[in-house]
Amino acid sequence: MKIYRIWAVIVRHLYNMKHSWDKLSDSFYWPAMDLILWGLTSLYFASQKGSVSNIVMILLTGLIFWQVIWRSQYEITVSLLEELWSRNVVNLFASPLTVDEWLVAVLILGVIKMLVTILFVFLLTWFFYTINLMNSFGFFLLPIFGLLLISGWWIGLIVAGLILRFGTQVQTLAWSGVYLLAPFSAIYYPVSQLPGWAQIISKFVPASYLFEAARTILKTGIIPYDQLGISLFINIGYLLLATIFFKRSFTAAKNVGLAGLDEG
Amino acid sequence: MTEKTVLQVNDLKKYFDKPKLTKAVDGISFSVKQGQIVGVLGPNGAGKTTTIQMLLGVSTPTSGTISYFGKNFTGKETDIKQMINFSSAYANLPFRMTVWENLDIYARIYAVKNRKERIKHLLDSFGVANLAKKRMIQLSAGQKTRVMLAKSFLNWPKIILLDEPTASLDPEIADQVRKFLLNQQKSYQVTILITSHNMKEVEELCDNIIFLHHGKILASGSAKQLLKKFNMGKLKLEDLFLKITRGEYENI
Numbered sequence: 001m002k003i004y005r006i007w008a009v010i011v012r013h014l015y016n017m018k019h020s021w022d023k024l025s026d027s028f029y030w031p032a033m034d035l036i037l038w039g040l041t042s043l044y045f046a047s048q049k050g051s052v053s054n055i056v057m058i059l060l061t062g063l064i065f066w067q068v069i070w071r072s073q074y075e076i077t078v079s080l081l082e083e084l085w086s087r088n089v090v091n092l093f094a095s096p097l098t099v100d101e102w103l104v105a106v107l108i109l110g111v112i113k114m115l116v117t118i119l120f121v122f123l124l125t126w127f128f129y130t131i132n133l134m135n136s137f138g139f140f141l142l143p144i145f146g147l148l149l150i151s152g153w154w155i156g157l158i159v160a161g162l163i164l165r166f167g168t169q170v171q172t173l174a175w176s177g178v179y180l181l182a183p184f185s186a187i188y189y190p191v192s193q194l195p196g197w198a199q200i201i202s203k204f205v206p207a208s209y210l211f212e213a214a215r216t217i218l219k220t221g222i223i224p225y226d227q228l229g230i231s232l233f234i235n236i237g238y239l240l241l242a243t244i245f246f247k248r249s250f251t252a253a254k255n256v257g258l259a260g261l262d263e264g
Numbered sequence: 265m266t267e268k269t270v271l272q273v274n275d276l277k278k279y280f281d282k283p284k285l286t287k288a289v290d291g292i293s294f295s296v297k298q299g300q301i302v303g304v305l306g307p308n309g310a311g312k313t314t315t316i317q318m319l320l321g322v323s324t325p326t327s328g329t330i331s332y333f334g335k336n337f338t339g340k341e342t343d344i345k346q347m348i349n350f351s352s353a354y355a356n357l358p359f360r361m362t363v364w365e366n367l368d369i370y371a372r373i374y375a376v377k378n379r380k381e382r383i384k385h386l387l388d389s390f391g392v393a394n395l396a397k398k399r400m401i402q403l404s405a406g407q408k409t410r411v412m413l414a415k416s417f418l419n420w421p422k423i424i425l426l427d428e429p430t431a432s433l434d435p436e437i438a439d440q441v442r443k444f445l446l447n448q449q450k451s452y453q454v455t456i457l458i459t460s461h462n463m464k465e466v467e468e469l470c471d472n473i474i475f476l477h478h479g480k481i482l483a484s485g486s487a488k489q490l491l492k493k494f495n496m497g498k499l500k501l502e503d504l505f506l507k508i509t510r511g512e513y514e515n516i
Contacts, residue, residue: 011372086358094321255323
């Protein structure tokens with residue numbers, strides 16, 4: 001694995017960003033709109049009698065944490081789609097660039113873009129609602145973000161693997177695929193609110209432990225290490241399986257011929 | 265010219281089993297010596313592009329072996345790809361980025377030294393220096409082809425695979441490109457494997473020609489040898505190509 005080739009792929013996407021100001025809406029516009037709408041809605045709920053305590057914090061935390069998962073999976077899948085749309089796949093993989101190097105590059109790119117988005121959302125949260133998440137979570141935000149990031153990675157790898165196998169006809173999964181897990185992730189409500197069968201599924205969704213942990217921290221100030229541990233264990237397992245699936249999908253795409261992907 | 269073998273292909277096959285069994289390439293063997301320009305000819309569906317894709321490592325052969333510089337391509341792909349390059353009508357470069365940015369990315373991937381000078385030299389050589397700041401989407405088909413050709417020479421490749429490189433060029437520019445290729449062959453003995461439907465071009469450029477038909481090699485040799493072999497008399501390579509396309513040599 002050569003660092004200069006990984007850097008070349010990162011530079012390729014940074015160059016692309018320079019000419020794609022419309023894409024900044026993914027990093028800034030949509031998160032800002034979500035934050036404003038959900039923040040104001042939760043402020044209204046909080047002003048009603050008998051409202052749930054900490055409702056503003058609970059909803060905004062859910063929203064911001066979900067952004068970490070969404071952005072990290074989106075970066076993997078859209079980076080692949082960018083190459084398909086521009087018919088650049090054959091150019092890339094006929095060069096010395098390996099699929100592992102490409103993958104490392106888009107994962108790094110995802111972290112960079114996620115950090116920029118999260119920093120922006122933190123500033124907005126502080127500006128509009130005078131809420132600083134660091135006050136509630138402290139440095140436990142880092143492991144939580146790390147685990148959310150891993151969740152985004154394995155989801156992104158599965159979707160990217162499906163795109164390699166079925167081409168751009170399944171490209172909509174890049175935007176919609178992750179939402180299949182959203183109801184079971186218990187982003188804005190406790191797992192106990194789900195029907196029984198859905199609660200069983202949510203046990204296998206590592207993000208559900210993270211959102212539950214976040215609410216526990218907000219309500220009690222206690223760090224639920226067990227929930228973070230379970231999430232880490234399942235996340236690592238899924239990441240390994242998703243990596244194997246992605247690499248096998250790449251091999252399958254090579255068997256058919258990568259030029260077929262360029263042709264859509 | 266030395267007789268060092270740059271590319272050796274043995275019993276290469278590529279079968280697709282969906283939607284029905286198709287033998288895209290069916291047991292071809294050939295070798296290419298250093299500094300040679302070899303033309304791969306054949307009608308549509310003959311297996312030219314599939315062969316090139318396997319030679320580039322973007323399509324896995326069903327069976328057979330490919331060796332570059334005496335090394336098996338499988339297992340040494342990354343090292344070998346550092347020494348080869350290609351240009352194809354079937355690939356493109358990211359359309360939002362400028363010509364310069366695209367070449368810069370590939371120069372970085374191939375670890376080209378003095379990449380700015382190299383890019384500038386190639387843009388000049390292909391007459392597209394004035395397009396450096398233009399986005400790919402703003403270029404005509406002919407301009408894109410020339411940028412792709414510039415990309416294919418970035419890393420001083422020892423062997424270059426060109427899939428119909430002059431297909432979308434006007435006669436004047438196509439002639440310039442042919443002269444550039446011949447110049448590169450003479451100046452640093454680059455080996456070139458080229459597919460083309462332009463028979464005049466193939467006759468002008470190629471030392472050796474491989475005729476593919478239904479995934480098999482129908483014949484190979486120099487243009488003169490091929491015309492003699494098929495008793496073409498005073499007819500040209502184009503006439504031979506048409507006869508093959510029309511199935512007049514199906515049973516050879």
